[in-house]
Amino acid sequence: GESVGLHLPTLSVQEGDNSIINCAYSNSASDYFIWYKQESGKGPQFIIDIRSNMDKRQGQRVTVLLNKTVKHLSLQIAATQPGDSAVYFCAENRGRVGNEKLTFGTGTRLTIIP
Amino acid sequence: EAQVTQNPRYLITVTGKKLTVTCSQNMNHEYMSWYRQDPGLGLRQIYYSMNVEVTDKGDVPEGYKVSRKEKRNFPLILESPSPNQTSLYFCASSFPGGGYTFGSGTRLTVV
Numbered sequence: 001g002e003s004v005g006l007h008l009p010t011l012s013v014q015e016g017d018n019s020i021i022n023c024a025y026s027n028s029a030s031d032y033f034i035w036y037k038q039e040s041g042k043g044p045q046f047i048i049d050i051r052s053n054m055d056k057r058q059g060q061r062v063t064v065l066l067n068k069t070v071k072h073l074s075l076q077i078a079a080t081q082p083g084d085s086a087v088y089f090c091a092e093n094r095g096r097v098g099n100e101k102l103t104f105g106t107g108t109r110l111t112i113i114p
Numbered sequence: 115e116a117q118v119t120q121n122p123r124y125l126i127t128v129t130g131k132k133l134t135v136t137c138s139q140n141m142n143h144e145y146m147s148w149y150r151q152d153p154g155l156g157l158r159q160i161y162y163s164m165n166v167e168v169t170d171k172g173d174v175p176e177g178y179k180v181s182r183k184e185k186r187n188f189p190l191i192l193e194s195p196s197p198n199q200t201s202l203y204f205c206a207s208s209f210p211g212g213g214y215t216f217g218s219g220t221r222l223t224v225v
Contacts, residue, residue, distance in 0.1 A: 034213045043204050043216030089156065099211055100145050100164055106156040
């Protein structure tokens with residue numbers, strides 16, 4: 001069946017280095033993707049989104065890349081900080097109208113090593 | 115402060131005893147949604163609502179009910195809770211075309 005998935009369940013990065021979290025999706029009709037960050041004991045927090053008519057979008061220290069050819073999404077975090085340690089989820093919209101049906105991957109745990 | 119508020123944060127109940135988890139948002143969002151989060155399964159959508167009196171099933175709706183009588187509120191109702199509904203529940207809201215803003219979660223244990 002179709003799914004949103006992640007290549008690696010855990011990732012450890014040295015503080016100050018850049019990190020890349022990957023996500024594969026298989027629904028070619030998905031047109032909207034979001035990355036969320038979830039810290040322990042909290043709800044998911046919106047980081048950055050991208051629509052299918054774009055290949056790249058940048059935020060503050062974060063960049064999302066979308067490769068529709070291979071159905072791949074990645075989140076790049078520059079100059080990682082201890083506060084970046086969290087679980088990161090990619091989500092794709094499977095709604096007919098808007099973003100009402102967001103489907104999430106199982107998450108990648110990012111650990112920043114001081 | 116713009117937020118999604120869920121209550122209670124923690125709840126322990128017994129099998130079969132009806133319960134309601136409340137959700138309220140102060141951002142005038144049209145869309146609201148309920149998710150459950152389980153280890154290894156990520157976040158799965160239970161129900162969603164695109165506006166007042168408009169609700170639809172998500173991926174795992176069995177055993178749950180919702181209502182959307184007012185724009186700001188979207189309660190989740192478990193008529194007869196069972197142990198397999200033990201989970202961490204999140205309410206979320208958004209404008210059409212935007213990302214969901216999530217509440218802080220409700221940890222439910224059904225014994």
